Amino acid sequence: MPNEEMVVTPWKVSGEIDYEKLIQEFGTQPITDELLEKIKKHTGELHLQLRRRIFFSHRDLDWILDMYEAGHRFVLYTGRGPSGPVHIGHLVPWIFTKHLQDVFGAKLYFQMTDDEKFLIHPEFTLERTNRIAYDNALDVIATGFDPKRTFIIMDSEQGGILYRLAVQVAKRITFSTVKAVFGFEESSNIGIIFFPAVQAVPCFIESAITGENTPCLIPAAIDQDPYWRVTRDAAPKLGYYKPAQIHCKFLPGLGKGGKMSASLPETCIFTTDPPEVVDRKIWNAFTGGRPTAREQRLHGGDPSICPIYYYYYYLFEDDDSKMKNLAEDCRNGEILCGECKLKLAERVKRFLAEHQRRREEARNRIEEYKFKEP
Ligand code: TRP
Numbered sequence: 001m002p003n004e005e006m007v008v009t010p011w012k013v014s015g016e017i018d019y020e021k022l023i024q025e026f027g028t029q030p031i032t033d034e035l036l037e038k039i040k041k042h043t044g045e046l047h048l049q050l051r052r053r054i055f056f057s058h059r060d061l062d063w064i065l066d067m068y069e070a071g072h073r074f075v076l077y078t079g080r081g082p083s084g085p086v087h088i089g090h091l092v093p094w095i096f097t098k099h100l101q102d103v104f105g106a107k108l109y110f111q112m113t114d115d116e117k118f119l120i121h122p123e124f125t126l127e128r129t130n131r132i133a134y135d136n137a138l139d140v141i142a143t144g145f146d147p148k149r150t151f152i153i154m155d156s157e158q159g160g161i162l163y164r165l166a167v168q169v170a171k172r173i174t175f176s177t178v179k180a181v182f183g184f185e186e187s188s189n190i191g192i193i194f195f196p197a198v199q200a201v202p203c204f205i206e207s208a209i210t211g212e213n214t215p216c217l218i219p220a221a222i223d224q225d226p227y228w229r230v231t232r233d234a235a236p237k238l239g240y241y242k243p244a245q246i247h248c249k250f251l252p253g254l255g256k257g258g259k260m261s262a263s264l265p266e267t268c269i270f271t272t273d274p275p276e277v278v279d280r281k282i283w284n285a286f287t288g289g290r291p292t293a294r295e296q297r298l299h300g301g302d303p304s305i306c307p308i309y310y311y312y313y314y315l316f317e318d319d320d321s322k323m324k325n326l327a328e329d330c331r332n333g334e335i336l337c338g339e340c341k342l343k344l345a346e347r348v349k350r351f352l353a354e355h356q357r358r359r360e361e362a363r364n365r366i367e368e369y370k371f372k373e374p
Contacts, residue, residue, distance in 0.1 A: 008223050009183065010081075011120055013259055019056055019222070019249055026225050028057040028247060038065050043103045048318050049096045049248065057222060059232070060244035064217050068104070074215040075206045076100055077243070079111035079153075079199070082132035083121065086139040087268045088348075089251035089260035092314055094143045096248065097219045101146060106217075108150045109202040109371070110140055115155040116199070119191040130156055134366065139271050141362035141369055142355050151371035153202060160373045162201050165208055170197035172234040181226045200231035203243040209374055215241050222247040251314050252307045254285035272356065275349045282308070282345045288330070289337035300333040308340055316347040 006015035008022060023030055031053065040046055042065070049055050064074050078097050080090065101108050114129035121129075137152055153162065173196065178184055184193055206214045218228060225247060232242040250259035253267035260268050269281060288306030290296040303309035309330065317323050329335040 010223055010226060013223050013250060013261075016257060017250065017259075022222055023057050026057075026222070026229075028059055028222075028225065028245070029061075031056055031058055031061075031246075035062055038062065042068070043099075047096060047099050049092070049099075049314075051320065052313060054092065054314055055096060055219070055246050055248045057247040058245055059228070060242065061217070061246055064215050064244045067215050072215060074104070074106060074217050074244075076104075076106045076108040077111070077202045077216050077218045078108070078220050079113060079202070080133075080136050080140065081113045081117050082129050082136045083117040083124070084132065084262040085270045085272060086136050087260055087262060087270050088311075088315065089253075089268075091139070091143065091271070092251050093219050093221060093248050094140065095315075098144050100217070100219060101149065106149070107206065108145055109153060109205055110145070110150060111153045111155065111199065111202050112137065113155050113195075113199065116192075116195050118156070119189060119195060126156055130154070137366050137369070138359045138362045139355075141365055142271075142358035144358070145369075147365065147368050150369055152366075152369045153205075153371045155198060158371070158373075161205060161208060162198065165201040165204055166194070166197045168238055169200045169204075169231070169234045170194055172237045173197060173230050177230060177233070181230055196227055196230050197234075199227045200234060203231055203235070204238065204240050205371075207240050213239070213241055216243040218243055218245045220245065220247065221250060223250075252310050254281055254307050256286040257305075269348060269352075271352065271359065273352065275353075278348050278352065279345050282341050282348065285341065287337040287341070293336055296336055297333040300331040301337065303327045303330045306330075308337070308344055311344055311348070316344060316351070 004015040006017055036046060036050060068074060076097055112133040114133040117129040118124050118126045133154055178193060178196055203216045228243060228245050235242045253260040253264060255267040262268055266281060269278060285307055287308050288302035290299060313323060
């Protein structure tokens with residue numbers, strides 16, 4: 001697949017992804033060592049996802065930190081398009097967002113775009129995407145966000161302030177802009193053409209409610225960036241700060257190349273997968289290994305193309321020196337894929353057992369987390 005052209009939009013991610021090129025194309029900033037030092041002053045030891053540049057790009061993160069240092073608190077905003085079950089790739093930015101909430105004591109607005117998924121998928125009903133939104137909210141809550149400071153916005157139920165702010169934003173964005181940014185066409189339904197205004201709203205809710213202009217930081221995968229471009233254009237016209245972003249990479253799927261995607265279930269570890277399914281999927285995964293143990297011992301494997309390696313790297317091995325050893329042992333043929341897979345499967349199962357326990361507990365806590373207009 002390496003020759004397949006890279007596509008990164010909010011609704012499609014395919015081809016081999018060149019993150020440096022995305023920084024260029026999207027006009028964002030790389031996360032520099034200097035910026036990491038600045039973050040470290042507030043967070044202490046850097047989070048794995050920063051140390052390893054899983055969050056690799058940003059806009060105005062330096063500004064948000066300057067504001068914070070000058071005594072201005074910021075709010076966090078992230079979200080989920082509920083089109084199907086949650087997998088461990090979705091958890092990557094949520095885990096990091098929880099870390100930011102913990103270290104900065106920030107409020108989090110979490111948007112569930114059941115409206116977006118209804119509008120974009122010809123065959124989906126709103127009832128279906130709303131049902132999925134409630135299911136996905138269990139995973140959000142299980143991630144461990146602070147119930148007192150976390151507000152889940154169920155788009156299709158919200159109305160009120162969501163609609164009032166959305167029309168304010170919509171008035172400042174032209175069709176020709178969203179057409180260019182999102183690739184809309186004459187045949188696109190007008191709901192989806194309006195929708196970028198809806199996704200902009202949570203950036204401004206805190207400011208609108210409190211009457212005090214409040215900076216907003218959005219941790220999210222890089223594919224959501226088109227939304228923030230139009231939001232940032234509209235913000236000053238409404239008298240609000242432009243929202244800042246910090247962008248992450250995609251967790252690879254268990255197959256050869258490509259991000260983890262629910263539409264390819266065998267290459268995907270869902271948060272509700274039982275242990276035997278986790279074992280099977282990991283066992284069948286593509287790796288950077290050689291066809292035979294003998295060749296692997298002789299020539300070594302290639303961690304840079306191995307999803308198993310990336311799961312340790314993104315989520316399941318926090319110790320940098322162990323990570324380095326693993327890569328070396330793989331390249332030197334000192335560890336075989338079977339062993340590496342079995343160890344990973346144990347960690348994933350342990351992680352999921354805990355996540356699933358919290359997910360069940362979350363069933364009667366959704367109301368507590370839901371945003372209610374004051
Ligand atoms: N459009 C996003 C999706 O399809 C959902 C979303 C809404 C979101 N607001 C967000 C994602 C803010 C990240 C940050 O998944």
